[in-house]
Amino acid sequence: MPDRIGNALAGQLQNTFSPSRLISDAASATGANFDFLMRTAARESNFDAGARASTSSASGMFQFIEQTWLAMVARHGERHGYGDMAASVRQDGSRFVVDDPARRQEILDMRFDPRAASLMAGELTAENAAILRSATGREPTTGELYAAHFLGASRAARLIETAHTNPDMRADALFPDAASANRRVFFDGAQPRSASQLLSFLTRERPVANVPETVTAPRMVADAQAGASLQRVREGLRAGVSGYATGGAPGAVLSPAVVEILNTLDMPLRSRARRS
Numbered sequence: 001m002p003d004r005i006g007n008a009l010a011g012q013l014q015n016t017f018s019p020s021r022l023i024s025d026a027a028s029a030t031g032a033n034f035d036f037l038m039r040t041a042a043r044e045s046n047f048d049a050g051a052r053a054s055t056s057s058a059s060g061m062f063q064f065i066e067q068t069w070l071a072m073v074a075r076h077g078e079r080h081g082y083g084d085m086a087a088s089v090r091q092d093g094s095r096f097v098v099d100d101p102a103r104r105q106e107i108l109d110m111r112f113d114p115r116a117a118s119l120m121a122g123e124l125t126a127e128n129a130a131i132l133r134s135a136t137g138r139e140p141t142t143g144e145l146y147a148a149h150f151l152g153a154s155r156a157a158r159l160i161e162t163a164h165t166n167p168d169m170r171a172d173a174l175f176p177d178a179a180s181a182n183r184r185v186f187f188d189g190a191q192p193r194s195a196s197q198l199l200s201f202l203t204r205e206r207p208v209a210n211v212p213e214t215v216t217a218p219r220m221v222a223d224a225q226a227g228a229s230l231q232r233v234r235e236g237l238r239a240g241v242s243g244y245a246t247g248g249a250p251g252a253v254l255s256p257a258v259v260e261i262l263n264t265l266d267m268p269l270r271s272r273a274r275r276s
Helices: 004-011 019-030 033-044 068-076 083-086 101-112 114-136 142-150 153-165 174-182 195-203 219-238 256-266 268-275
Strands: 089-092 095-096
Touching: 004 174, 019 114, 019 174, 033 114, 033 142, 068 083, 068 089, 068 095, 068 114, 083 089, 083 153, 089 195, 101 114, 114 142, 114 153, 142 153, 142 195, 153 195
Parallel strands: none
Antiparallel strands: 089 095
């Protein structure tokens, strides 16, 4: 039955999406800067919702690694309609874990849903800004926010400090794990970048050229959108509402047939009683 529902939802979702529209909606919902989110999506994936890094777990339009994504879903999922997903993630020491392997993969696959990815990127930006603000005593620049998105906020704060106190220190010695996964960032050809050079490289403004009106998404993106939309619809049905717009395809509305399937599975008990 879940496959039937997911397939029905995936069939309704368009295989194209508007990056600027989704990111604009996410900026409004999270308070993040629209221009920063657009630049980050362009720089990370060129608006490719199905992008996968070859050297790390980074995936989706904003290239979330697994641990960062699980943390964002745990902290902000409920606010954006992913409450069940958020409840499945728990913190074990410094790591975020999901006990059920299938559920874990379902949550990680949400990175390929451009709506979910945009929302979590907005929330991450707000978190990073607060950490950098506390570390530096001033408002972070958009370039520093990108460094935080790329390295993590604590590492970005450390890089900013090191670039001032020990600018010639090799950046790969400062962050060996990140350097191993991102050699082209930490090295200029065969030459290792220093802390100050890495900070300049990461904070350099890059224009967003030729933003596509729409982007064609691979099948896995439609599947991720279907899973994420199903989650939001189920949570809404528990509140006693019968139909919802699907966030993966702006303006799309669930058909009566799909709503009926979902009602059968997830309708609140008080509503079922009225129908029996």
